[in-house]
Amino acid sequence: MPRSLFSYVVCYDSGFAPNPFHGYCTLATCKPGIRKHAQVGDWVVGTGSNARGVRRGRHLVYAMRVTEIISTAEYWNDPRFEKKKANLFYNWVAASGDNIYEPLGQDCWRQLSSYHSHEDGSRRDDHVGRDTGVKRILVSDDFVYFGAEGPQLPTRFHDGGNAQMLCSGRNYRRVRSEPVIGSFESWITSLAKSGFQGKPWDWVKRRG
Template structure:
């Protein structure tokens, strides 16, 4: 079976979508078309926004090779992912609050949404986000990933400036390729960085902490 590589711009990098913590990178909310289409073995690549107030276009936010796909109700109950349920208190405030395991199936097309980055600020249910997130009740999971957040390296120039540009999405929605040459090239490059799992902080965290300069080279981790 052929593999796919999906690319999209991470417009809000807060550790929520994707959520790279507690041993798995998960995409449980947002990007319904990618969550609907991706299968085990596919790559999901998120790059930075080129918006004026961000200026991270062409930089890698994260890359995950999908190693498991489960439905949203199973994600809620699976013992492995209980730490991904958001909690807005404690010492690890940002990590805990960014949890993406936020939807409990209540039956009869009813979902309960936890206080989270997709609820209203007061914790009440946001029906618009609920409808969009649960419209595709699939969660993409990976234990083979690297997450840089706002501290990632710039993608190689051949992905940005010539024929391979079709691999990198620079606008809305996403791009998908199943071209083995491009996928193998990316896989060789990402493996060559020699890093894995969480290697940087989400851009929004860096901004909140007062960092104005993001690291331009991959970190050892």
């Protein structure tokens, strides 16, 4: 099957979506379109927001090659991802946990107190519906996460460049061109970085 590369702007880089901790980069919430269509071997690329006060447009937040896809229920029950269950009262890594949906049967879910619940910890039905509407969790052990400290992508990947790989709007862009995907792989490999490399933008901002 031909590969795809999905790109989008990470509007809220908090360590939650994606969650790059504990040896795996996971996309378990948000971006239902990407989670619905991505397959093992595809790339997901998140770039920084160009909003006022951030100005990280065209800078790499993270890139993950999807190495596994599991269901929301499997994610909850898999011991590998136990540490990704959210705990808002421990530390920032634990608070960023994206393993927040406990299956209760018949498409019913308990939502942990998390970044997708109300401030008082109560359930937010809008997030529950969007997050569990696509019951596919993208998992990668082949990723790099730079957060607020990522490099700017080469101009050939920008809008107007010959590759036109990056999405600059609110949705996402899907690229199926093997030469473009291969060019991106060559560039990301040339960085000689993998795994967690930098703090999320929200952490840096909060620390001033």
